[in-house]
Amino acid sequence: MGERFANNNDHILVCLSSAPSNTKIIQTAAAMARAFHASFSALYVKTPASEYMEAEDKNRLLANIHFAEKCGATIVTACGDDVPFQIAEYARLSGITKIVIGRSVVGKRRFFGRPTLTEKLISLAPNVDIHIIPDSDAAIAKGKKTLFEKPHFAKLLKGLAISTFVLLLSSLLGCLFSRLGFTDANIITVYILGVLLIAIFTESKICWVISSVASVLVFNFLFTEPRFTFRAYGSGYPVTFIIMLAASLIIGGTTEKLKTRERQATQTSYRTKILFDANQLIQKASDEREVFQVTADHLRKLLSRNVIIFNESAEKICDSFTDTKDSPSKDYRQIVRWVINNNRKAGKGTGIYSDSSYVFLPICKNEKNYGAVGIFVGNNPIDSFDESIVVSAIGECAIAVDGIVNAKERERTAVLAKNEQLRANLLRSISHDLRTPLTSISGNASNLISNGNAFDDATKMQIYEDIYSDSLWLINLVENLLAVTRLEEGRMNINLTTELVGDVIAEALKHIHKKSEMQKITVIQQDELLLAKMDARLIVQVLINLLDNAIKYTPSDSQITITAKKDGNMISVSVSDNGNGIADEQKSRVFDMFYTGTNKIADSRRSIGLGLSLCKSIINAHGGEITITDNNPHGAVFTFTLPIGEVEIHE
Template identity: 45%
Template sequence: MLSIKSESSADRPKSPAQKLIKAAFTGAGPVNRRSLLVDFAIYNAVLAGCTLIGLLFRSLGFSDATIISVYILGVLVSAVLVTSYISNIIVSFEAMIVFNFFFTQPLFTLHAYDAEYPVTFVVMLIVSFISTTVAARLKAIAVQSDATYARTKLLFDTASRLHMLSDYHEILNTTGVQLAKLMNKPVCIYDMMKGPEQYLLFAPGESSARELPTDAKILGPVKWVCRFNEEAGSGTDRFPSSTMRFLPVSSNEHVYAVVGYDPESADDERPVADKPSQFDRGLIVSILGECSMALEMEKIRREKEEEVLRRKNEKLRADLLRAISHDLRTPLTSISGNASNLLTSGAEFDEEMRHRLYSDIYDDSVWLISLVENLLAVSRIEDGSLQLHTKLELVDDIIAEALLHIDRRSSEYTIINEPCEETLLVDVDGRLIVQVLINLINNAIRYTPPGTTIRISSTGMVDCAKITVSDDGPGIPDDEKEQVFAMFYSGSGKVTDSKRSLGLGLALCRSIVRAHGCEIMLDDNMPHGCIFSFTLPMKEVTLHD
């Protein structure tokens, strides 16, 4: 968790309200030439208005006490409008002098004949001084309340934003932007996942950060904070000579990042209430705590996703091994049995029997080759190593090539190729698309009875070509349509060659088609049967003379 160094009461920075209240009694305060000139114009305008009102009241016969109250009211108005306590003191004295000049005998002089006037002036000055002091204190409280509200709102806004984020880098970016807004100064964030050699610089008013190299002098404190999970830098016992202060963003002793800022870089000409205070330091710690919590939740979520993926991969591997061990046994047993019969008793068999045994061996070996090819293709897709080598291909050539490599039992089916009337050029990996078509056609042969009609057709669309493989077999039940493209799903349909499918063919088809940025669909063929269709990106060729 965040470690905050304790400070003595003498060294502890005062809040904005304490600074303004102290200024009300000691005369200290943020004063510069520009603010004094503005204050001078304000309180002189107020006193001019009070003088005009006083002259009006005297012409109407009002007493001096009423006119004095007008000036006291003007002093209160000035105390609210001006920014420095020095201006409040000046306006108190000036109000007394203006009243003496315009409203005491002799008029338009600074002399006073009545013995009561000196007492009146002193009382007026005291009342004006107390009024300005009270006004300054109320103003300080109001300013501090506004600052507290703004900073608290910033904290809640930051917390709500962080809780909605689930990306590690977005969490750090939001934290940096909010801290820069709170302190009104640049903030550096050193991402420990990337290493402290680079840092993100967030400037006030900017919604994004700049990535810059870390100075060699800064690396020491940053690495120390990351190692010991404690605050360091300016104002601490560790690296006190550094101009920056560094805070860890950590949870459960794990440091995700280090936040650095210059505690002395604030603009001294800003109002006191806008400068960093001890209250702001508490908000900084709170924001870093919210950031730590958000990063911890993101870490937990990422670990859960990785665990789910790991279990899914383990299940896929287990299913694959179980399916292979079961389904390879049948064709291998058939091959070894038929080969043994030919070796031991081949001379006793007639020509027809030997041909049938050779055909069975060939069919089983072709099935095994197809299985291995699908397994290799699936493994390349799963680990992301599948590379597409696309080039312009004729759709008719792809279909013709696929028909040359389909199951030998295709002679028992009516296979009709219906090419498109127009020439269709697609930008694809021809070898993989041929494999898609072979899998779809062999799938129709495997799950439909002999004599079934299988149609392969192609049509041109706006920006793609559509290839369709349909059959009039028994079809696929509605409750299985959502699963037919899943890995290792072989369905409940009866196969015609006694070989149980691994359920890789359609899953591989979908992966290959999606790798080309397209989609494969399954629909019903009325009155019965299936229609598998997929699209391919089409490309026009411009011929130049």
């Protein structure tokens, strides 16, 4: 036994009941769990008799359940009429090593009586240690259970009326059978059938028990000699009466059990369906608010009570009401903050803010609190079975919200990592690409300063052009870097105005690389008055990048063509060349940031791969798109579209 404790694999189960002494049993089990560092669970078996439990017993049961929760127990509710079997099955499935029960729950074995709860548990769970706690309140703890649980008076009257009608009908049918010469056995069968019908159609055990006795008396009064008396001449009749009564009671009791089990099965099936539907919808939810709303709606369906959900800031997120008159009339944020901060439930029936008409439960996962659920209680406490389902539903909600929050956190982390990688790539690329033109500018300027008089005019002009060309390249690079920075920070403002496409193309041609003089650039416009909605400054930058790209990657004698035309409700602008083109496997990546491909630049200068990516971002921001296709017979065509513009004439 010492080895088992040392392994910390113990799981202690305490049985819950409405007995006043149950708190003592819970305390003992909790102390054992702490001493042996064991898992701790508390089980309540909901039997058919639970439906007729006195209000005082119900309140005491709820208090015991709450006390077990405070002691750190995991609350579990099972349904069934065989309490020992339910306890043993749960112990087997959950790996329970010790069961703690009170003597008042065990009962005493009477002479020729049925086995006690402890004897049944020992036979059903022989490998589990059963600890019986002495109880001085045993007499009180037995409660008020009698043969007849107290039904509602209206249901009792209805049941008695049905019973009277069925007995009358059975007697009339028995009289008919008697006239037709049927035997007493047939008439007895009719009365037993009547008891069966009464057990089916009435909700009170009293009705079918009284009917069982009454059917024997009526049969004796109407059909045994001497008739219309309660005497019987036949010596075998007393045995017949006893068997008839026993058969009626057995059939009535069996029918009552079947009805109860069917009702419990239907209720369990309905609740399972609601939980399954809720789980399916929660899995499809895209954000926390949707998860909370699904949870609130299904808890309302499950409990037929008002439900309110608050976030971690104690602000109301959503609600689902069955009755607006039960909606909260006061601010519950103080209670909700307490629930979230302490990770414990509070409100009606908990002893904390118990003047509230709502009970509040935390929505938490792995010590992370995401809010609280408020459920209307009023004067109708939530029973233990419903509460266990509520806890499961809230647990599913917490898991879903935790998953969404973690996914968003992972997404944010991935974005930060990507941005960090982009910055690293950018700095690495800039450090290489700035060095070449700056070295060229510095070297040429140094030559002019040191040996300027030694150069002829043609050489000086060539040096000036090289310095100017390198400075233009640097200016274009800086413009692209600034634009990328504005895009990343969301500071790029698009000021759309209606502009002439021809003017924008002409402006772009003024800023392109000087080496473009070696290529032939042609502009073809379908209409000289083509108008488009654009931010002219940004579209000029797009054209500069596309033209500079064509110049860098094509031989010096290449043909570059700029074509502008109307295409439906868009303006299409193309920049084509007759160079070597772009391989098909590279076309899907040419607009990716920092992608430079495998083509070599004509002047051997490296590219950092920002231009085309920036073009795509700018065109998308204008509501257009940019594509790449092959030119015929060879080369590449970059085409982008812009919304068509119209000139407003004000009279």
